[in-house]
Amino acid sequence: MVESAALRIGIAGLGTVGAGVVRLLTENGALLTQRAGRRIEITAVSARRRGVDRGVDLRPYAWHDDPQALAQDPNVDVVVELIGGDEGPALRLVETALGNGKSVVTANKALLAHHGSRLGRLARQRGADLAFEASVAGGIPVVKVLREGLVGNRISRISGILNGTCNYILSTMRDTGRAFDDVLADAQKLGYAEADPTLDIDGWDAAHKLAVLAGIAFGTPVDFDRVYVEGIRHISPLDIEYAEELGYRIKLLGTAVRTDRGIEQRVHPTMVLASEAIAQVDGVFNAVVIEGDHVGRVVLQGRGAGAGPTASAVVADLVDLAAGRGSPAFVESAEAGDGTVSMTEHDGPSYIRLMVRDQPGVIADIAAELRNERVSMEAMIQRRHQPDGAVPVVLTTHPSKEAALSRALERIGALDSVLEPPRMIRIEL
Amino acid sequence: MVESAALRIGIAGLGTVGAGVVRLLTENGALLTQRAGRRIEITAVSARRRGVDRGVDLRPYAWHDDPQALAQDPNVDVVVELIGGDEGPALRLVETALGNGKSVVTANKALLAHHGSRLGRLARQRGADLAFEASVAGGIPVVKVLREGLVGNRISRISGILNGTCNYILSTMRDTGRAFDDVLADAQKLGYAEADPTLDIDGWDAAHKLAVLAGIAFGTPVDFDRVYVEGIRHISPLDIEYAEELGYRIKLLGTAVRTDRGIEQRVHPTMVLASEAIAQVDGVFNAVVIEGDHVGRVVLQGRGAGAGPTASAVVADLVDLAAGRGSPAFVESAEAGDGTVSMTEHDGPSYIRLMVRDQPGVIADIAAELRNERVSMEAMIQRRHQPDGAVPVVLTTHPSKEAALSRALERIGALDSVLEPPRMIRIEL
Numbered sequence: 001m002v003e004s005a006a007l008r009i010g011i012a013g014l015g016t017v018g019a020g021v022v023r024l025l026t027e028n029g030a031l032l033t034q035r036a037g038r039r040i041e042i043t044a045v046s047a048r049r050r051g052v053d054r055g056v057d058l059r060p061y062a063w064h065d066d067p068q069a070l071a072q073d074p075n076v077d078v079v080v081e082l083i084g085g086d087e088g089p090a091l092r093l094v095e096t097a098l099g100n101g102k103s104v105v106t107a108n109k110a111l112l113a114h115h116g117s118r119l120g121r122l123a124r125q126r127g128a129d130l131a132f133e134a135s136v137a138g139g140i141p142v143v144k145v146l147r148e149g150l151v152g153n154r155i156s157r158i159s160g161i162l163n164g165t166c167n168y169i170l171s172t173m174r175d176t177g178r179a180f181d182d183v184l185a186d187a188q189k190l191g192y193a194e195a196d197p198t199l200d201i202d203g204w205d206a207a208h209k210l211a212v213l214a215g216i217a218f219g220t221p222v223d224f225d226r227v228y229v230e231g232i233r234h235i236s237p238l239d240i241e242y243a244e245e246l247g248y249r250i251k252l253l254g255t256a257v258r259t260d261r262g263i264e265q266r267v268h269p270t271m272v273l274a275s276e277a278i279a280q281v282d283g284v285f286n287a288v289v290i291e292g293d294h295v296g297r298v299v300l301q302g303r304g305a306g307a308g309p310t311a312s313a314v315v316a317d318l319v320d321l322a323a324g325r326g327s328p329a330f331v332e333s334a335e336a337g338d339g340t341v342s343m344t345e346h347d348g349p350s351y352i353r354l355m356v357r358d359q360p361g362v363i364a365d366i367a368a369e370l371r372n373e374r375v376s377m378e379a380m381i382q383r384r385h386q387p388d389g390a391v392p393v394v395l396t397t398h399p400s401k402e403a404a405l406s407r408a409l410e411r412i413g414a415l416d417s418v419l420e421p422p423r424m425i426r427i428e429l
Numbered sequence: 430m431v432e433s434a435a436l437r438i439g440i441a442g443l444g445t446v447g448a449g450v451v452r453l454l455t456e457n458g459a460l461l462t463q464r465a466g467r468r469i470e471i472t473a474v475s476a477r478r479r480g481v482d483r484g485v486d487l488r489p490y491a492w493h494d495d496p497q498a499l500a501q502d503p504n505v506d507v508v509v510e511l512i513g514g515d516e517g518p519a520l521r522l523v524e525t526a527l528g529n530g531k532s533v534v535t536a537n538k539a540l541l542a543h544h545g546s547r548l549g550r551l552a553r554q555r556g557a558d559l560a561f562e563a564s565v566a567g568g569i570p571v572v573k574v575l576r577e578g579l580v581g582n583r584i585s586r587i588s589g590i591l592n593g594t595c596n597y598i599l600s601t602m603r604d605t606g607r608a609f610d611d612v613l614a615d616a617q618k619l620g621y622a623e624a625d626p627t628l629d630i631d632g633w634d635a636a637h638k639l640a641v642l643a644g645i646a647f648g649t650p651v652d653f654d655r656v657y658v659e660g661i662r663h664i665s666p667l668d669i670e671y672a673e674e675l676g677y678r679i680k681l682l683g684t685a686v687r688t689d690r691g692i693e694q695r696v697h698p699t700m701v702l703a704s705e706a707i708a709q710v711d712g713v714f715n716a717v718v719i720e721g722d723h724v725g726r727v728v729l730q731g732r733g734a735g736a737g738p739t740a741s742a743v744v745a746d747l748v749d750l751a752a753g754r755g756s757p758a759f760v761e762s763a764e765a766g767d768g769t770v771s772m773t774e775h776d777g778p779s780y781i782r783l784m785v786r787d788q789p790g791v792i793a794d795i796a797a798e799l800r801n802e803r804v805s806m807e808a809m810i811q812r813r814h815q816p817d818g819a820v821p822v823v824l825t826t827h828p829s830k831e832a833a834l835s836r837a838l839e840r841i842g843a844l845d846s847v848l849e850p851p852r853m854i855r856i857e858l
Binding site: 020024027028031032034035036133139140141144145147148149150151152153154219277280281292293294295296297298299300301302303308309311312313314315316319320323324325327328331333 | 449453456457460461463464465466562568569570573574576577578579580581582583648706709710721722723724725726727728729730731732737738740741742743744745748749752753754756760762
């Protein structure tokens with residue numbers, strides 16, 4: 001058999017993931033050549049600092065201080081973008097590479113969430129591929145499963161634990177009963193959370209990933225601004241305790257769902273039934289649930305971050321390119337209509353926790369405000385008197401319009417007998 | 430854009446899955462054309478009886494009484510084989526189609542387990558593809574995940590619940606405490622088990638699927654005869670009860686694992702920790718756990734059978750072929766060596782249940798036999814006296830050689846004080 005020419009790749013960004021890709025390609029090189037039908041050869045690399053020990057030998061590869069030079073290097077067929085960030089060098093690199101007809105493999109969810117549809121069109125115009133398995137859910141091949149494995153299905157819902165940091169914090173809060181700030185501080189010490197944790201705990205990272213998944217699943221334009229985002233800072237041990245009592249677990253879920261009003265895209269703390277597979281995914285693991293019209297429900301679990309899992313996803317894309325199995329980045333669908341509906345139109349059940357003064361008539365006042373907005377209660381738990389005089393009242397609602405519930409909660413929060421702003425956590429059934 | 434010519438398919442076998450494929454292609458036709466980049470068009474069908482109402486309109490397609498005619502039909506580019514069986518018409522159809530250079534999509538695990546390697550070579554020689562996503566785990570795209578999504582990894586283990594009938598029976602036995610025969614009879618009434626349930630409950634169906642998965646994961650020749658097979662007939666409510674007490678669940682698992690002695694391929698009832706994701710997959714669902722050297726552990730769950738999920742998998746293969754994304758059926762790997770090791774070399778922990786006469790010295794006799802074979806006990810449970818005088822003694826062992834344990838159990842079974850043949854269930858950690 002005549003050996004095909006090697007696929008020559010240039011890697012920009014040599015953090016833990018970049019080094020992981022070098023390591024994987026080196027360790028499993030022979031196996032990959034056999035599986036891909038041709039060699040995948042690193043020819044060039046680029047990073048900000050050259051002298052750093054990254055635990056891998058970079059001497060065989062051409063070095064570029066400027067990532068743009070990688071996109072121009074005639075010995076590079078495919079650019080692997082692992083710089084990160086939704087603007088600046090990463091965006092310039094990808095635009096230049098695609099513009100030159102070089103395919104790009106990226107793990108950059110922020111970049112895709114903001115520019116994915118445009119970059120996908122650019123790739124197609126230039127006959128290049130834009131591949132991004134590593135951008136969502138680390139080692140779980142959810143992009144491939146959604147786009148190819150379940151291609152026969154009209155997707156009705158995709159929902160997932162897309163951020164390991166948040167899942168670790170919520171799992172640990174549940175296991176230990178400790179408060180959010182406390183667990184976050186520990187997670188930072190352990191390296192599970194960044195010094196600036198905003199991107200993770202405020203839901204932005206999960207929202208970037210959800211925007212990408214929604215684009216694939218529903219054929220809507222990838223548009224980060226259409227994702228409703230709410231993080232986990234306000235989750236208290238009390239809410240976790242009540243969730244248990246009600247048979248739920250609290251997870252930060254990213255959910256994209258087809259409703260008769262349009263596609264909802266939302267990231268927020270979510271109560272899911274404790275018996276569901278996704279409720280049992282703890283720690284830094286990710287999981288994705290996909291519902292299709294013929295396949296039913298498919299659940300995928302695995303490591304959502306880290307050098308090995310992310311490198312596994314990057315290399316899967318590289319092998320697809322080497323084997324000529326590229327797929328269009330996003331196929332926009334006419335039937336997706338004008339896409340996403342606003343969160344105010346969301347219609348679902350909720351958990352509500354109020355801290356009230358223990359006095360006659362409180363419950364009646366609360367119930368009246370809910371009834372005025374046609375929000376119907378499903379269950380209520382009123383607990384023992386608290387030392388400081390504030391009594392928690394917890395209730396769950398039947399499915400109700402987000403806008404109506406918000407109005408009711410605003411008025412409930414203004415009641416004299418309600419001592420703290422109401423807490424609301426959406427329930428997903 | 431110039432529209433590409435349609436991919437013309439012929440479907441042989443119009444049972445529930447065949448009808449499901451027709452339905453899916455009809456319902457989601459426009460979506461599929463968009464996603465595949467060209468139309469997928471049924472041109473011909475074949476089945477034994479023409480006049481049956483299958484709930485789908487077959488009038489637009491050419492009808493062939495003989496499936497062989499489908500493989501010769503010049504208007505058929507791809508043959509979808511849904512006849513079933515590892516010999517006879519299915520085998521002849523696939524050989525003829527591949528021989529004529531037509532690609533084949535099949536859901537036939539028995540055929541693949543017996544002839545997969547040879548048929549894969551035939552396909553390659555003739556420039557055709559042999560695709561079989563639907564042959565394993567129904568709607569779960571495990572073939573694609575293993576072959577493409579995790580292509581960068583050296584796989585160390587793949588293990589799964591591959592037979593929904595067995596999982597339904599074991600789940601129901603656990604939930605209800607009822608005996609195997611009783612639950613099987615109900616499953617037959619409900620249509621979850623066949624009138625002749627042998628293929629399912631004796632583990633053959635799972636073993637067919639495991640042989641296919643092992644071939645993909647390890648690059649060993651697909652060879653059904655190398656799979657150790659043990660079914661679930663002998664699982665008693667007592668064993669299920671003890672499993673719970675010890676923190677395990679009993680699942681029929683198919684496991685292919687790389688050991689330093691070679692690749693083990695085995696299907697048998699297995700005790701898995703109740704906290705593992707796979708332990709919590711109940712009823713007719715399937716699940717597969719894949720372990721790779723870079724990705725770590727990935728778990729996939731979904732419906733393992735039925736018209737919709739199986740059609741979803743068949744259509745995924747068709748879209749891959751339409752889009753020019755075919756993969757070689759099996760890539761045999763030089764490093765796989767001479768493949769599978771015998772079950773006697775298996776080395777792992779076990780659960781053992783003995784029914785003994787409640788008299789002094791019994792435990793000492795049992796312990797002595799185990800010690801003679803260097804099988805070391807991990808835990809022992811001795812329960813209350815039973816009405817008939819037989820007392821269950823349950824023990825778990827540290828990892829020990831299958832051959833040694835078998836010898837010990839044979840001698841233990843021959844002890845006067847041991848009233849029934851010992852029951853052994855392997856534990857997977």
